[in-house]
Amino acid sequence: MTARIASTAVVLLLLAVPLAGTVLDEPWLITLATRVAILGMAGVGLNLVLGYGGMVSLGHAAYFGVGGYVAGILAHHALEGHPVLAWPIALGGTDSMIVIWLVAIVCGALLALLIGCLSLRTTGVYFIMITLAFAQMIYYFTVSWPAYGGEDGLPIYLRNSLVGLDTMDPMTFFLIVFAALVVVIFLVSRVVRSRFGLALTAVRQNEARVRSVGIGGFRIRLVAFVMSGAITALAGALFVDLNRFVSPSMLSWHTSGEIMVFVILGGVARLWGPIAGAALYVFLEQVLGSMTDHWQFWVGLLLIAVVLHARGGIMGFTSGRRSDDG
Amino acid sequence: MMPATLIAEQVLNGLQFGVMLFLMSAGLTLVFGVMGLINLAHGSLYMVGAFACAAVVAATGSSYWVGPFPSPGVVAPPGSFWLGLAASLAAAAAAGALVEVTLMRRLYQRGHLDQVLVTFALILVFSEGIRWIFGAFPLYLDIPPSLGGTVPLPGGLDYPLYRLVIIAAGLAVAAGLFQLVSRTRLGMRIRAGESDREMIAAIGVNIRALYTAVFALGAALAGFAGAVIGSITSVEVGMGEPVLILAFVVIVIGGIGSIKGALVGAILVGVTDTMGRLLLPALFATFLEPADAAATGASLASMLIYLLMALILFFRPGGLFGKVA
Numbered sequence: 001m002t003a004r005i006a007s008t009a010v011v012l013l014l015l016a017v018p019l020a021g022t023v024l025d026e027p028w029l030i031t032l033a034t035r036v037a038i039l040g041m042a043g044v045g046l047n048l049v050l051g052y053g054g055m056v057s058l059g060h061a062a063y064f065g066v067g068g069y070v071a072g073i074l075a076h077h078a079l080e081g082h083p084v085l086a087w088p089i090a091l092g093g094t095d096s097m098i099v100i101w102l103v104a105i106v107c108g109a110l111l112a113l114l115i116g117c118l119s120l121r122t123t124g125v126y127f128i129m130i131t132l133a134f135a136q137m138i139y140y141f142t143v144s145w146p147a148y149g150g151e152d153g154l155p156i157y158l159r160n161s162l163v164g165l166d167t168m169d170p171m172t173f174f175l176i177v178f179a180a181l182v183v184v185i186f187l188v189s190r191v192v193r194s195r196f197g198l199a200l201t202a203v204r205q206n207e208a209r210v211r212s213v214g215i216g217g218f219r220i221r222l223v224a225f226v227m228s229g230a231i232t233a234l235a236g237a238l239f240v241d242l243n244r245f246v247s248p249s250m251l252s253w254h255t256s257g258e259i260m261v262f263v264i265l266g267g268v269a270r271l272w273g274p275i276a277g278a279a280l281y282v283f284l285e286q287v288l289g290s291m292t293d294h295w296q297f298w299v300g301l302l303l304i305a306v307v308l309h310a311r312g313g314i315m316g317f318t319s320g321r322r323s324d325d326g
Numbered sequence: 327m328m329p330a331t332l333i334a335e336q337v338l339n340g341l342q343f344g345v346m347l348f349l350m351s352a353g354l355t356l357v358f359g360v361m362g363l364i365n366l367a368h369g370s371l372y373m374v375g376a377f378a379c380a381a382v383v384a385a386t387g388s389s390y391w392v393g394p395f396p397s398p399g400v401v402a403p404p405g406s407f408w409l410g411l412a413a414s415l416a417a418a419a420a421a422g423a424l425v426e427v428t429l430m431r432r433l434y435q436r437g438h439l440d441q442v443l444v445t446f447a448l449i450l451v452f453s454e455g456i457r458w459i460f461g462a463f464p465l466y467l468d469i470p471p472s473l474g475g476t477v478p479l480p481g482g483l484d485y486p487l488y489r490l491v492i493i494a495a496g497l498a499v500a501a502g503l504f505q506l507v508s509r510t511r512l513g514m515r516i517r518a519g520e521s522d523r524e525m526i527a528a529i530g531v532n533i534r535a536l537y538t539a540v541f542a543l544g545a546a547l548a549g550f551a552g553a554v555i556g557s558i559t560s561v562e563v564g565m566g567e568p569v570l571i572l573a574f575v576v577i578v579i580g581g582i583g584s585i586k587g588a589l590v591g592a593i594l595v596g597v598t599d600t601m602g603r604l605l606l607p608a609l610f611a612t613f614l615e616p617a618d619a620a621a622t623g624a625s626l627a628s629m630l631i632y633l634l635m636a637l638i639l640f641f642r643p644g645g646l647f648g649k650v651a
Binding site for chain 2: 122
């Protein structure tokens with residue numbers, strides 16, 4: 001099977017499950033597919049730095065959570081009627097998805113810029129530990145900051161609105177998420193095929209050479225890191241709309257690990273790989289979770305086996321080649 | 327103004343916290359320095375040590391011993407903490423050696439990404455495995471009766487004896503570790519392994535056994551820390567993860583692979599964190615409403631060590647005692 005067929009299969013599966021959910025009148029299937037699409041999108045963000053750029057960020061929960069808190073806080077203020085900021089400029093809450101998405105993207109990008117500037121000065125193990133540590137910093141901040149629920153999190157009672165659509169309808173919300181995912185993947189595919197994308201791959205493969213032809217490795221990495229943070233933040237905002245709840249657990253380092261697992265299970269540097277990975281993870285969670293309380297034990301063993309023996313993930317396995325060069 | 331005894335007490339608490347962080351960081355930094363391995367599951371070994379200690383204390387103390395954990399509500403007579411401590415060392419070292427022989431060995435030649443993934447998966451396996459055996463409720467481990475009570479210190483401060491013993495024990499372990507690495511044959515091999523692993527294999531050192539020994543040593547230190555701290559806090563699944571991440575911060579500050587860096591970094595982190603939690607709310611209280619001051623101070627204090635890390639990273643990307651990153 002070629003990579004294109006594998007990708008098509010992922011898309012069809014992602015569309016088929018909610019359709020089946022509608023036909024069989026099992027709305028939880030639609031919610032499950034929505035979850036896969038959102039978690040997969042977070043993985044697409046990470047894949048840009050991890051798969052294409054070779055930067056092992058173990059702190060992507062930070063962007064996921066920040067996107068989530070943007071959605072939660074803006075919606076909370078819109079509901080309560082309090083402004084988010086009264087000074088120096090008056091800034092109200094909103095329940096418009098478009099505005100929330102934009103703010104989430106900007107906040108995710110800014111945070112990634114800040115963390116990237118510091119952590120990209122290092123490589124290897126330092127980079128892994130530092131991205132993890134900064135994500136943990138934000139986690140502890142949200143836990144100890146009482147204004148938005150602290151450890152208990154912040155519920156939002158209604159899904160945010162989008163141009164008069166009934167967003168509380170599971171299928172409508174799934175289609176919104178799916179559309180957003182398609183747009184994100186389209187943009188990422190353009191980015192990785194652009195001159196910038198080629199430079200990013202080249203920096204991963206041999207930074208010294210790239211520098212010798214006059215391209216700054218740090219800059220390329222930083223731009224990719226910022227884009228990645230923005231995408232993952234968007235996914236975080238959608239995730240909060242799905243659950244109508246945001247809590248520090250979105251920022252916990254388990255979330256960072258899970259996003260990484262989606263990318264690996266799916267196959268690194270594959271556009272639709274993280275979606276396949278998230279789908280497999282959610283599937284395992286459902287199936288093993290219905291059989292045993294200790295499903296994480298088995299997922300752990302399975303993951304070890306995949307990393308040791310099946311490099312390339314689902315997409316690499318089905319399309320029969322390693323994904324080193326896209 | 328804050329009483330001086332309170333500040334002195336918190337400095338000691340910070341020192342005690344730092345010394346324990348050192349025990350965690352030392353293993354991590356050794357394993358990274360010698361084998362080039364990043365081990366996220368180091369926190370699980372800490373947890374294994376704590377659970378082994380709690381289980382042995384429960385088993386030796388209670389005549390109603392029926393299962394792997396004491397029935398809730400039954401107050402068992404205290405068992406032997408010292409046996410428990412020995413068990414924590416043995417269990418963590420054994421778990422470490424087992425993991426090294428079965429898994430880690432395959433990872434030395436792989437990239438850091440694979441190491442992160444496998445050790446992340448190991449955390450799931452360890453945490454869920456422990457929950458399977460011991461159940462989801464925390465176990466309570468008391469400090470040994472002989473180390474209970476407080477000691478009067480000069481200046482009118484009564485400080486818990488157990489915490490003083492922890493500080494002394496931690497510093498003793500640190501001194502022992504320095505001696506081990508700088509004076510013994512094993513230490514010589516460890517240092518040789520850090521600088522050139524092919525060469526020391528070529529001159530006939532059994533590199534596989536060396537790696538297993540280093541890993542088990544680091545695991546034992548983590549297990550020891552788990553047992554000692556578990557009796558101040560509680561013994562529960564997931565207890566190792568916050569400590570693991572702090573140990574990462576310590577290593578980043580101290581410089582990867584440097585034991586001296588781990589000691590300095592650990593004490594810096596321990597004292598900064600403890601003092602921040604004490605002083606920042608008080609500082610904000612001088613110009614904010616009490617409730618706001620408490621909230622702002624607490625949130626900032628929880629971020630303080632990461633800000634410290636960012637600062638050190640900005641000026642010295644390789645850490646205080648590290649080689650260039």
